[in-house]
Amino acid sequence: MKSELQLQLAVAVLAVATSMFTGYAVSQTVPQSLASPENFASIADTEARSAAMFTELGKVLTHPRCMNCHPAGDRPRQGDESRLHQPPVMRGADGHGLPAMRCSICHKHANFEPGRMPGHPEWHLAPREMAWEGKTVAEICAQLKDPARNGGRKVEELIHHIGEDTLVGWGWAPGAGRSPAPGTQKQAGALVEAWVKTGAACPAQ
Numbered sequence: 001m002k003s004e005l006q007l008q009l010a011v012a013v014l015a016v017a018t019s020m021f022t023g024y025a026v027s028q029t030v031p032q033s034l035a036s037p038e039n040f041a042s043i044a045d046t047e048a049r050s051a052a053m054f055t056e057l058g059k060v061l062t063h064p065r066c067m068n069c070h071p072a073g074d075r076p077r078q079g080d081e082s083r084l085h086q087p088p089v090m091r092g093a094d095g096h097g098l099p100a101m102r103c104s105i106c107h108k109h110a111n112f113e114p115g116r117m118p119g120h121p122e123w124h125l126a127p128r129e130m131a132w133e134g135k136t137v138a139e140i141c142a143q144l145k146d147p148a149r150n151g152g153r154k155v156e157e158l159i160h161h162i163g164e165d166t167l168v169g170w171g172w173a174p175g176a177g178r179s180p181a182p183g184t185q186k187q188a189g190a191l192v193e194a195w196v197k198t199g200a201a202c203p204a205q
């Protein structure tokens, strides 16, 4: 009898806690969707179809979840409005921060919800040559195809990197208070694959 009461109490506490979190979630922006490669089937010209699929992928690349870690300067950005990182931190020689202010001091292996802290074992800033901030989708496209600015990758490798890399994947599971990147990581990977297979054409702008 007593334990049943305890159980009821526990359920009540859980219900209140859950409703609190739900309230939080509702205040977030509605997740954006992402078109699939099939949605572009009506574009007969292969090059135009390829470029259109990259434009769609651009919704992901220019989203704050990705852009905040691919900034133009030496400081990461935070939140859906991409404000400069507080406290001030710098990229340092290896993107993991200055010796006295390493990213891993605060960013742990996983998101820490009570502190709204994003986390991942490899949490660090993308190299300067991979900066996307302030660039058009066409400019980002050219940059992704340039081995001098893409970490020496072949475009084929982007299929795996965007579709399966777990640091990139954080963008779709960023924790409360941050809107996730459009669609799913799998959908983004499918778009990259279709883009590569149609010749990896870049949009005009």
Ligand code: HEC
Pocket (backbone or CB within 6 Å): 064, 065, 066, 068, 069, 076, 077, 078, 079, 080, 085, 086, 087, 089, 090, 091, 095, 096, 097, 098, 101, 102, 103, 104, 105, 106, 107, 116, 117, 118, 123, 124, 125, 178
């Ligand atoms: C002293 C603690 C601290 C250090 C060191 C630190 N961060 Fe942060 N970082 C935070 C906090 C706290 C947040 C969450 C703030 C918020 O969104 O309100 C955050 C958020 C971020 C975000 C925002 C994610 C998003 O899309 O909203 C990025 C990107 C980021 N940090 C990158 C870095 C990088 C890269 C480094 C190392 C160069 C670093 N941080 C070092 C405390 C820190």
Ligand code: HEC
Pocket (backbone or CB within 6 Å): 060, 061, 065, 066, 067, 069, 070, 095, 122, 123, 124, 125, 126, 127, 130, 143, 144, 149, 150, 151, 153, 158, 161, 162, 167, 168, 169, 170, 171, 172, 181
């Ligand atoms: C916590 C920081 C962080 C976040 C968040 C992040 N990236 Fe990156 N990104 C990096 C780092 C670091 C590298 C360099 C890794 C390497 O070259 O191995 C990188 C490299 C890349 C590259 C290769 C760059 C090139 O020019 O070929 C792509 C593509 C990429 N990221 C996509 C994304 C996408 C898409 C998102 C959002 C869904 C994202 N990233 C979010 C840190 C981040």
